Amino acid sequence: MKNIFSVVRTFITIILLSIFILVSCDDSKPTDTKKFNSKLGKFNRTIRNVDKTMDLMDTMQQEIDKVENNLALGKIDEKEARRKLEFINNTYGRKIAKSSNYHPANGLPQWAKNLGLTEPQGLVLDKDFSQITSENNSVEGYNSITLVYNGKYKKAMEQAALIAKKAHIPLTKEYRNARELEKKYGDMILKGAIYMNFELGKKDNPRYNIAITIDEDGTLTISAIDTQKLSEFMGKKASTN
16 A cells, blocks of 8 residues: 555656646746746646645555554454445545546547447446546646446446447456356356456557456446557657756
């Protein structure tokens, strides 16, 4: 858990640096003071939001540490520890998501539909955890979408399979093997599923990396990102340093 928090802190720092570069390196003329002040105001609001998020993360970690310490001391059993950790994740995790989600998504944008993606039926979109970026936004510079849906496990599995089939997104090798073993032996080997059109570290991945995942609790997540535009955007930011 602490490693995850460290990654999140690093990610937030990168976002702040990118926004700061846009503000400090703006070549606006003196007559563009209003535009500059607008950017500066946005930067200051972002700083305040990040501070709030960091405080929530610290509090969440403290609560997690308490549960883990009580489990280690034998004050609670594993079942009680899981219940408490789930409660912490559902409360603090959602607050963190709300405070750090600057562009909540309401559904699939047209560019994602053009990739063959569709939205699941019978599941509920979780707007707190769903977010979008756009290549038309100078601060973001690339298209990406993350949609999180909640529902029953069976329905999520069915819908994910349909969405993946329409978009031609294959099941990952790990889960293909698990499904084959389940058919052979009749026992569930691995709950959930992951569909991906790319492989980590592979050089000839498609421009848009797409993943469709289902967790054990029935949470279905659709994500897509324009890796080419992301690379170009990061390259431009690096060249301005």
